[in-house]
Amino acid sequence: MNLKKVILLIAVAALLGTSIFAAGAKEDVSKPKEVTLTIYARAYTFAQDAPWVYAKAELQRRHPDINFTFIEEGFGWADMRTKFLTSAAGGSPPDVMMTDIIWLGEFVDSGLLVDVTDRVAKWDEWDDVVDAYKDATYWNGRVYGTWLNTDVRVLVWNKDLFRAAGLDPEKPPKDWNELHRMAMQATNAPHYYGFGFPGTLEDESVMKFYANLYSNGGQILTDDNKKAAFNSPEGVEAMSALIDLIKAGATPTSIVSGKASDIDNGVFQGKFAMASMTKAYGLARDLIPGITPEEYKNRFGLAPIPHAPGGVPATMSGGYLLTVPTGSKHQDLAWELITIAAGAENQFKYTAARGYVPTFKSLMARGADYVEVDPFFSVILDALPSAFFRPSIPEWTEISAEVQNVMQALILGRMDVKEALDLAAKNVDKILSE
Amino acid sequence: MNLNKNQKETIRGYLFVAPVLLLLFLFSLYPLFKTIYFSFFDIRLASMNRKVFAGWKNYRLLFTRVNPSFFSQILPATVYYVVGSVAGQIGFGFLLAILVQQKFVKGREAIRAIIILPWVVSGIIIAISWRFMYEPRLGVLNYLLASMGVGNPPTWLNDERLVMGCLVVANIWHGMAFSFIIQTSGLHSISDEVMEAALVDGANGFQRLTLIIIPLVRQFLVLNLILTSMATINSFDLIFAMTNGGPMFKTEVISVQMYHRAFGFGRLGEGSAIATIILLMNLILTIFYMRMNKNQSEGGDG
Amino acid sequence: MRSKRSLLLKVITYAIILMWIIFTIGPLYWLLSSTFKPSSEAIGYPPTLFPKNPTLQNFKNLFTASRFNFYSYGHSFIIGCGAMFISLLVAMFAGYGLSRVHFKGKQIVMTTILLFQMVPILATLIPLYQTFSRYGLYNTHLGLMLIYATQTAPMNTWLLKGYFDTIPYSIEEAAQIDGLSRLATLYRIALPIAAPGLSASTIFAFFKAWNEYMVALTMTSTVRPYTVELYRFIGEQGDVDWSLLGTAALIAVLPVFILFSFFQKYFIIGMSGGAIKS
Structure with a gap:
């Protein structure tokens, strides 16, 4: 009878299926060794x-x-x-x-x-x-x-690009004004740019802003971690220092999709003359196989992140x-x-x-x-x-995402700095009040 | 057991479809129900055991969030991506299927083989190769533009006005092959006599297309529409690997937003609510297409 | 007059086809050419259309220096074949049943199966992950095979049903009179006739599994398929080394292209016979 065969086949298939499930159930207890x-x-x-x-x-x-x-x-x-x-x-x-x-x-x-x-x-x-x-x-x-x-973020610069721009390869910028001027001078678009910072939606992007913020006497959240504090006048200046580099053409808008690793690597590959980053030596060795400490010293330089004019040195850890x-x-x-x-x-x-x-x-x-x-x-x-830590509160990922969002709008020139930071602050306050 | 012939046939029929239904129920329907269930809870990926009933809160959050906003960012991005991709894939698929089908075309097999190639390329690889093409500094597109004397070339994926167009083009490149195959099958189903009769009647190209070919392959077009639309709404890999929704959420289509809420921020409840909305979108679209098809065929028969 | 117009028609036809072929090949060529460029050339400005100093260094680096795990292609292959087999098996039975057996509720069953095609896989990922962890399917080939088979089974059921529909009843009736059971009829008579449709489903099921990324990322740790490995590789390399990345991508694409070129003929024939004539 053919119907029987069909039933039999399905039964076998079902049995097989369940036995597979059963066989999968924990087998860890067997040998403690x-x-x-x-x-x-x-x-x-x-x-x-x-x-x-x-x-x-x-x-x-x-x-x-x-x-x-x-x-x-x-x-x-x-x-x-x-x-x-x-x-x-x-x-x-x-x-x-x-x-x-x-x-x-x-x-x-x-x-x-x-x-x-x-x-x-x-x-x-x-x-x-x-x-x-x-x-x-x-x-x-x-x-x-x-x-x-x-880790701690420091400024890394490419001495070859400094030389090509007629800048002293041993003299990094000290404050934002010098950074701006030197970044402009080191730019040779589209071959390479004076300064790079990441713009994708990741924490590393907004770290550049936070470092500027602390240098200028501001802070990310209020002391009790209950409200946003980054939209202060200090914050607006701190963000503007970055955004002005884009407006001046010393940083390309394409960094809006640049991950931190892309930007950092770019310094060693001659795409950017300067960027602030961590693990610089590790990257250099990844990218330039066999580089000696001597070579590294001749081609690249490390210095503290340029501080706010009249501000304090600050960096993020x-x-x-x-x-x-x-x-x-x-x-x-x-x-x-x-x-x-x-x-x-x-x-x-x-x-x-x-x-x-x-x-x-x-x-x-x-x-x-x-x-x-x-x-x-x-x-x-x-x-x-001079290193600062971000608050490791449970809401941090969502808070930081709000700042990352407006930062992209700023990089693309779609918003005013004050307006953008206020919007982000409003959203952050909402998250913190929940 | 005494069963009459009809009952026996019915049992037999269900036995034949049982394996596929078992597979679908276990690995699609059951998890889907669970997702819909989750969408009414405040539940996080990090702490699944602590779930609190939340009513419609997760749905409300999706529609009231400011950045990205559902109505001014996610929905337009999704519509742009789906309409652009579907229209492009089916339009070009249909056009090329007809052209390649022409009697005078030589080397038909080879042409088809080449046209279909992108279909077997994984979304991840498409993302790699197209990102490489669009790269403002190293990409071949700007290189060609520069050699044609364009002074200020666009930055493609980094330009929020162009980025969606760039994705649609990459997706058409990838998905057109599937439509091409289905439309080629459709054209195969039209007998040569019909085609030739139309020719002899003096019907010109365009008339032939609208009056004879399209009605005959309508079933194939509708099927193509349904399958391609669903696949595009559900698709994720390509955008994820190319832009991850950015810049400025210009490419944050609903499936990417779902991923970000559920997996990026770990808000499983919200992610589940978005998944449920995606499902509803699919359902509405399918019903719409089927209705359209039904009305058309009734009208056509009359 | 007439011949002039048909000549124009020919020219336009060929022009469009040619343009599309260039469009199709372009990105692939760009990928291919980058694999033969030394990485300084691949990231240098301006880009070069043809490698100036062709080199095989990227292949060497990929095989020796990088941490790219080549077993991942093997995992993808096993998973692809398994998913294909499961999908085909269930779709074959269902397609045959829906085409040849008359039973109550058939129309509903058919529509239900098609509706499954629209379930977004992302939406089912977390519940599936929980189930898989509980029953030991996490990080197994079988687990991914089952999910991918579920993804392609509805489409394949419809495809094969359409194919079985085209087989004249008389052939089958003759077989049944000869005393062959329903299953034997399926196996000996219907399947051989439906072979082209079957081959289309095969290809469809295999490549869906071969190319998938998101589910594989979530559901595997050590048996990761090549898509996950490639994505991990992007994460590690960033935009550092386009040429190395391109090389890894090319290695993933090339065998598939060769395989597919052999089978694509059956694919078109298969789709054309079967594609849903409801």
């Missing part, structure tokens, strides 16, 4: 020995009885956040998450990160962390991770914590991996190679060792006292 650790981090951190290659080997050495498998997932900045949130929503987060400091409040408030207060107390390197940085790892009085690195997500099945091993990866020894290798900033007191004292690797490291260290 097999441990898989998943790491979510920025893609570039996997490309060199420190931190992960060293940390993985060391963890394996310490636990000869365990057979480790490491899954390394490298992302860009925005994708890393999205992927982490999605994975947490689906109930399969990684074991180690590289958390941008500005996401801390949001992640902790959502219950995504493991409280490691007790663990850091037992970690012998914790006392070595610089107090200011130690404080930043706290949220509501508890610790949620430790620094992989912090950020950086990443290594954290353990709450869904991790091997929290102890994950934390152990983190303490190795972000311990002083590894942090030295990592930060020196990329031009990042260490967070340990013992490393701060090793300035000479850093300069041996990165000839401009003293410029970076000198900028630290």
Whole structure:
């Protein structure tokens, strides 16, 4: 009977289907000796020995009885956040998450990160962390991770383009007025431009504005983090300093879709004479394979970000914590991996190679060792006292997006600076009042 | 069990369609219902367990947000993108299908092979190659313009007045092949005698097109319209990788906005509400096309 | 008079076709040419239409120096084939049933299936992710195969139904009188006749899966298909190295072009026979 056959076939298919589902259900309990650790981090951190290659080997050495498998997932900045949130929503987060400091409040408030207060107390390197940085790892009085690195933005200039423009390659601009004048002089459109800053919707874009804002005596939010404060007269001047460069033609409007990495790379590729950035040496080495410290010193320069005329030096800091997500099945091993990866020894290798900033007191004292690797490291260290952090409150991502939005309108000349900042402030106040 | 012949046929019929329905229910309908359910909750990607009933709040947020505004930014962008892409893809697809079909055209197979090529290129790769073309400084477009003596070439993707046009062109490049295939099939279904009869009657090109060919391939055009419109409304990869909605939300079509709210900001409830709106848009469009088709065919028969 | 006009017609026809071919090839050529430029030339101003100093350095860099994972093409291939198989299997049964079996509610079932074509995949992503995590389908080939098959099954069902519709009843009736069961008829009589339609569906299902990006990004960690790998590569390289990026893209496109050139003939024939004659 043919009908029977059809029924039989479908039954078999259905059985097959369900067995596939059933087979997929958890199989982790089998052998405790097999441990898989998943790491979510920025893609570039996997490309060199420190931190992960060293940390993985060391963890394996310490636990000869365990057979480790490491899954390394490298992302860009925005994708890393999205992927982490999605994975947490689906109930399969990684074991180690590289958390941008500005996401801390949001992640902790959502219950995504493991409280490691007790663990850091037992970690012998914790006392070595610089107090200011130690404080930043706290949220509501508890610790949620430790620094992989912090960073600080400095001005980088391309000496070849300075020479071509008849500028003294050893004299960077000191304040906004000098920056404006020199950027104009160094521009040779469309071959290259005097100054570059990113305009896409990302936090790095508005960091350039925030640095100017602090330099001019303003601040992003009020002290209690309840209202916007960036639309002050100081804020208008700070933003205008950037926008005027566009109006003058020293920065192309095409930066509106330029990511920070595009702009930063542009300095080393001769597309921009100047830009403010972090990890300069790391980029230079990525882009110009085999560049020696000597060559680097001859072709590029580092200096503090030009300050407001009559203002104070100011720059922005950020950086990443290594954290353990709450869904991790091997929290102890994950934390152990983190303490190795972000311990002083590894942090030295990592930060020196990329031009990042260490967070340990013992490393701060090793300035000479850093300069041996990165000839401009003293410029970076000198900028630290003038560094500001963005508030890592849960609403930060949405707040900053409002400023990014109006900044694009300003770059394209569609709005007046005051009007734009007021609009953004209005929206930010609304977010903060909810 | 004593079943009569009709009942047996019915069971048999359902057994045949059971696997496809099972697949669709499990991996499309069930998650879809869940999304609609989410759209009425204040729910975040970061904390899915803490959901609070929110009524219509997520829908209200979509329509009242200032930047980007639904009515002055998202909707116009979506309409521009969908209408431009669909019109371009079907228009050129139809035109080229007719031209390539002409008897005197030599090397028809090779021409078709080339025309269809872009269809197998992934959105990510299209984004790479077109961004490369549009690049203001390094792109080939401005290079050609410069060599023709244009002094102040446009910045394409960075110019908020041109960016949507640029995306539509890239999307037509990619999607035209699908329409070309469907329209070619449609033309295949017209017998040569009909075509030739029209020719002998002295019908000129345009009349032939409107009076004979279009009514005969109407079914194919409608099908093409439905499939292409839905695919364009739902599409995401190309814009995401080319402009990510910018600059100034000029290319923030509704699917990109959905992604940004749900995944970028982690507001799953809002994202779900936007997804539901997308679904409604699709539904309305489909009903509209089907109605149009029905009226047309009734009129045509009369 | 008449011949003059037809000559003009010919010229215009060829001109439009030629223009479209240039339009089609242009971006691909630009991609191709950049792969042979040293990266200093690819990012230098002004751009060059032809590589001045053709080099294979980009291929070498991609294979040796970069962290591009070439297994990703393998994952894409496995997932594409699996999705194609599942989609075709269910669409074949459904298409045949809808074409050849008369049953109550058939019209509704047909419309329902088509309506699924309009579900935006992004809208189902989070619930799917939750389900997949729970049942161990996350980061598996099978998981992606099922999602992609779901995406193409409605269209393929309609396509194949249209094809089966064109098979004269008499052939099948003769077969059934010979004592062949319904399934055997499908397998031995209907399928061979519908082969062109089947090949169109095959191509359709495979390339949908091969080219997809967003779902793959969300649903995989280690078995990431090439689209995700490529996107990650863009993120890593930014606009740094157009030529390296172009090379990776070209490697993804080239085998597919070659494969597709062989099958595209069947694709057109297939679509033309089947495409929905309701």
